[in-house]
Amino acid sequence: MGVAGIVKAELYLQISWLRSNRILFALQLFWPYTAILVIYVMGSAYGSVENLASALGVEDPLLYIVAASAIMFAASGIIDQTASVALWHRWLGTLPYIYTSTPSFTRYLLVSGLTSSLFQSAFNFLALAPAAFIIGGLSSGLRLFLVFAVMIIGALPLIGLGITAAIASILAREEGNVLSFLNPLLVFLGGVFYPIEILPRILQEASTIIPVRYVVDAARLAAGFQTPTGQGILLILYSLALLIVLYNGLASLGVSRLERATRKRGLY
């Protein structure tokens, strides 16, 4: 099975899943709105949107909250679609079948993870698009689309990170979903709803290797009604490029290590 076959199969799986789980489909559409509602209702009760605009340095805080929620759900979805899927197959007992089927395991993880991640990200951004249009019309919709474009670039290192985590889980023979902390950790260190500078120093340092941080920076530029400086954009793109090399390099090494280990002891 080639790359196109895996993409087609993965898309078919995602669409079938949504079609056969109508309640969950509706819930998935509403989930990003619950995050916005919690932040907005709680924040407004204890303060004001003006304070938020000043704390985050954006001129359109409502649009920023929408974009931030889309980033949060997309980032979580990407890790779910890569790291957690491998564990899920292991629980089901289907992992050995996938491992020994015609597309190589590396190709399966990469192509399937990329397809489902992009599908989920697009789903989350589309779910929130009406909110962006209501807040600021076409201009806000385009800004959200811009953030989505950056999110696609941000997805590449996240997929590498997810695959690395999946392989670590298989090699460590870890039965529990202990890697599930990755999702909130990435969002927490990404500073989605707050400036990263308020966190303890060590967490600020850790956030420099978190791809979500740079996607969030891009979202702030988009929601700030500022003319982004060439230097600012380049810094974001260079950082993401470095992280793509780092995490996908780690994933490649991990896959080789996994293949050697499984030839020796089998896969279970």
Added chain:
Amino acid sequence: MPGMRHVRAVLWLHLVRTGRYMTGLVNWAVIDGLWISIYVLGALMFTDPKDYPVIAPLIFWAILAWNLLSTPVWVIGNWAKFYINIGVYEEHELAGVSHNLFLSVRVIPAVMVALISAGFVAYLVHYVTGTNVLVAENLVVLVLSLLAILVISISYSLVLAYMAIITQAPAPMLDFLNFLVFIVGGVGVPVDSLPPLLRWIAAITPYSHPAELIRWASIGKEPYLGVSWEAVLTLGFVSAAVLLAYSMSRRATRYARKYGLRGIGRT
């Protein structure tokens, strides 16, 4: 006395299980702490820093209350699918052990998760705002109100668990409802800060009354209906929740004995 023997056995079982899955439990607490911190820090960004001494404790106790009401829903309510699917239900039925007892004792890991994650959030909020959030003007009322939330939550979780016996309860729906309760149920924000329509909804939400008492006991914020009325309503809702859980357990047990378990294979 078989009753006490059962209590000891179930307690021992859950403690052993908690110890064996300690990594998972700590992992869960970390995950909870991180998710909660994301929302708490986000909400704090709306606040003027000079209001932190009042707002930070309010947010912290609201989050702890929500943690106490939502974690048992997963640990007891959603866990019922394993109780049913792996055949443990029948084992306990044959041994004459109360399902209420077995499921309720799951509150041990639930509370551990809630407390560990609350500790993390307290540290973080303290770091960010420089405010000590662990303040209480009336410690007794604060603890009793938190306990009231826990009892209502356990009862609600048992109702969900028994619903899984006669029907199915999709897990994401549980989380969605928890979020709704947090927003419109007067837990996350004081009832008097809500729009008029939502105040009525909050008034009939069981959790809003102990939550109002928590705000009064921590920083002295006057409850929406006054202390006495909130206390009476809290007691009323606690009693109603316990009775509902008991009646649901009897109904579900009768159903299962007659027709078998419907929840098998469903999540």
